[in-house]
Amino acid sequence: MTTILSDVPDASGRFGEFGRRFVPETLMHALEELTQEYEKAKQDESFQSELNDLLKHYVGRPNPLYFAERLTKHCGGGKIYFKREDLNHTGAHKINNTIGQALLTVRMGKKRVIAETGAGQHGVASAVACARFGLECIVYMGEEDIRRQKLNVFNMKMMGAEVRAVTSGSKTLRDAVNDAMRDWMSSVESTHYIIGSVIGPHPFPMMVRDFQSVIGKETRAQCLEQTGKLPDQVIACVGGGSNSAGMFYPFIDDESVKLIGVEAGGRGPEPGEHASTLSYGAKGVLHGSFGYVLQDSDGQTQDVHSISAGLDYPGVGPEHSYWKDSGRVNYTAITDNEALEGFQTMAKQEGIIPAIESSHAIAHAMKVAREAHSNETIVVCLSGRGDKDVNEVARLLGQEI
Amino acid sequence: MSSEGRMAFMPFITAGDPDLDTTVAVLKELANCGVDLIEIGFPYSDPIADGPVIQESYTRALNNHFQVHELFDVLKSLSSDQTTTLPPLVGMVSYAIIFRYGAEKFLNEASAAGFSGLIVPDLPGDEALEFSQKTQLANLDLVQLVSPLTPEDRTKRIVQSASGFIYCISVAGTTGVRDELPAELTVHLESLRQLTDLPLAVGFGISKPEHVDTLRGKADGFIIGSAIVKQFAAFSDSNQTREEVISSIGNYATEMMSATRG
Ligand SMILES: Cc1ncc(COP(=O)(O)O)c(C=O)c1O
16 A cells, blocks of 8 residues: 555654644644644635635735746756745745634634744744734844844834744744743633744644645646646755745645755754754654654754745654655755845846745755756745845845835 | 552653753653652754754753764663662654664663653654554553544543553643643543543643643643753853753653652
């Protein structure tokens, strides 16, 4: 019997050996309730039609699948297409998930939401969704990321969210997740935690994947319509892994489609210099689930580095861990400098300023395209737009704005 | 203990905060105060059940390069040291550490180092089945936690795979000192008492003799973490000598010991 890779997780949240729930007992009951509530919502036509309506009229879906003619020419080789998540309301894929989870929050009768954010895109998307539904919103964000992403911090506050600076540890995304989980420990009866990626205890990895799968579903249909066939290669960047999971999942059972996840290669392969969990990590537990983690031989999580706050995370979703071990998805890394180059080339060739996270996928796609035949199609998830990153990029290029 | 009509006092300290020599000195001090059991926390980089006081203590230990095998080595030599008799030791350790170290290796070394049980706060009952068999093989108890938010049917399942004692979390939240224990705690303890014969130990938030008084007759023991661990910050304060800090931890433990008798 062949295993169908799309048929995961099981009822206990297992993606093969990965996933599950490694959290304090205090959270277990809420996770069980959330799982049931989500399963009911999934079957509920009125929930689904409200979600679809919001995705269409509020988020702006379906967004285009765009043929990047000039970039394709520039690289020479395969045809590069972009799935334009940057054109969503708030400028990134994160909104697909927060709208879904905010609807679920309302359904569960909870009035308070907490979220964590690295790049700030998930924080903004949570603030937006909470404003839209009149929910109280608290966003945990590392002090270092607050420095890197001032624009997003301002935007969150404008929309009524409270941004709480996290000063422990590396003061980045992973510490923000720790603090949000701790808040949830004492508020779980009144509060929903909108986790921003396909990480955390069951049902989060499954639920976030489902909400993000709209990316891959649309891409699949658009590809068939625009090119008459499925894509040959699909490429997306991987932080926690949500834009890539949403992009890959609808193609998982299409064996002909090559799937490539691009992690943050940072400054190089030494520990602490990158955030390439699947390339260099080992199996372990982090933030409530079992998967690959960048850790030392004692199980202590290692510090990570990336030019992009959104990829700066020492773990990865359990389903990616499963895809890696099954060989279905290939994972690779792109360095800070390569991503910066991808960012600049994209801006000059296509007039699109991409998120620095997405620039990792773009940089890898450019390499792949050069090697590919001109009748091959390569689809890249352009997970977000780069307005938030221009200050940091200017600083790195030694320019003043 | 209940035959003596008193409650068990179980202090919690972080291993390696600020270094393992200090851990040994504090263990001896607590043993001299006659405490009933000592919980030794393994520093972890990403705790989610702990409040700021214990997290900071973990950070101090990790910044000082705490290593699991060094703790085991130190405890092993301490238990062969004839001059001190330690009470039972229970390790409080994240499953992240156990898994990475290798579960069997960890359990065997913990047992050889003198631990009699483990508390694994991020390994809830549902995930603990396989692991609890391994702990039994290594002659260790696997203490299970029950929260005020745990429904009765879950509690029934949890207490079935538990051994040693039941760790009753006083509040839904993280570790940390609180002014008052919640009123519902008594009711919760009474219903737990119907479900298990294992001793009930209450933890999270306890710091004062008055807290202990409210638990008398309802619980068999209590755990104090943050109120002790916060005193460890003084080890890096140059105005106090190491001996002064240790004896003030000892004084606090003695005061709580006398509270166990009411
Ligand atoms: C634009 C963008 N892309 C990608 C990511 C990485 O997250 P994930 O791997 O969950 O898609 C982020 C995270 O903040 C982001 O803002």
